[in-house]
Amino acid sequence: MFRLKFFSVLLLALVCCNSNGLAQSLHQTPLFQAHAHNDYRQKRPLQDALDNDFWSVEADIILVDGELLVGHSRDELSMDRTLRKLYLNPLKNYFLDNKQKSNEKFPPFTLLIDIKTDGEAVYQVLRNQLREYEELLTSCQDGKTVRHPVQVVISGDRPIEMIEADNPRYAGIDGRLSDLDSDKPSQLMPLISDRWTSHFQYRGKGKMTEAERKKLREIVRQAHAAGRRIRFWATPESEELWKELVDARVDHINTDQLEKLHHFLIPQIQDSP
Template sequence: MTRFAFICLIVGFSQQCIAQKIHAHNDYEKPEPLTAAIRNQAGSIEADVYLVDGKLMVAHDKSQIKPGRTLDSLYLKPIAMLFGQNKNRQATSGTISKDRKYSFQLIIDMKDNGVEGIRELEKAIAPYRTCFDRTMNPAAVQLVISGNRPPVPNWVDYPTYIQFDGRPSELYDDETIKHVALISDSFQNYSRWNGEGEMPDKDRETLKRFIKRAHNDNKPIRFWAAPDNPNAWKQLAKAGVDFINTDKVEECAKALK
């Protein structure tokens, strides 16, 4: 069975494993890139990307780049195939799974030239536009640029199907904030808690103030470098964190049910 066919098979069972608020960190390093994250209905999936000779290559470090592991082969094309598998009279442009309420954001962490990388990304998604543009298909996957992003004032120049991963240190005017998909920051800037036992009250209040500020702007929150265990996931979710950053998607999905 081909990998694409296998993805199509398992997504049919995704609605049996409903989980919310999961960010699949470094998804491409897992045994089942994309597949496991969708099966567990992760709301956010991350891929690190380098631009090499005009191709968007997926790898954690540049030294780990391997031929054939492109953004197109690992994510864009398989996503488009799933949309093609899930077309019907109610969803003529398709959906990512048989559960039409489920979709996710694909966070592309640009590791080098973000401006050039986005140009190549626009070319790459052109054949699959209805799968990544919510003005054409409300069920489309939202593309979000993180990492090496263009200058903030230039975000308004990009099409709406390309959003950006914001930072709490940045200031956005009324137009720019429309291009911000979420606000992300290192958990270590707020707490040194290791995820065991109870989060210190002082740290919890610090988190809640930050979360409230982002939520007042109608933006969800994600922390990277946060403790990655069941106790931490539950406490972070209870504190109001929208996307729980994890390398253990299936375990996290079960814990958050």
């Protein structure tokens, strides 16, 4: 009886090991549609996103005493939670250790930086910090894109004219749905984001109407035709809604529930042609 139990436990352990190995092999490619909204509120900012195969994260920043602190409001801030410490330095180390994920097969990792207040003053500091990560960040000089592993996109209080005037420029601008017909080049405005609830009635329960489904697909078509990616925020944490976004080819799916979206997207990728 003891021997039988021993071999049963051993067999179970081997199966678990093989299953874990299979899971790891299936997850080697990042989930390009997965976007960690307010990522800095996770238990381990950035690392939780990377561990769940996310390829896009969002960080709010506020300028305090010359330093860029990460947080949504001033009562959340701490002097040891800087943009450098939570995101720029860890991303630099990550791509040094994972050089295969910085090749042409992979789109750049998106670091969406949401400036909460005083856009021009914040950007003066931010642009100087970004210059120090030249080998990490996709940039644009004299109208030509220089590709590197991470693409910074500025959202929130965007000093659009300042960003546009930079040469070289280490960040792009996050547009809005009103920018779908903009003539700005995609290397300047690579992303369009907008509030889901401002444009759609569907809240992720039951069926989406055909009219709204058609509207969503037309928005995606217009963005892609201009070389831009598309994202919606304030989306319900609903698998029914996520399925509509995947089917419509929305580029970034917003979530605060990283593991839930991870487990949802894996079979979607496996089932895709």
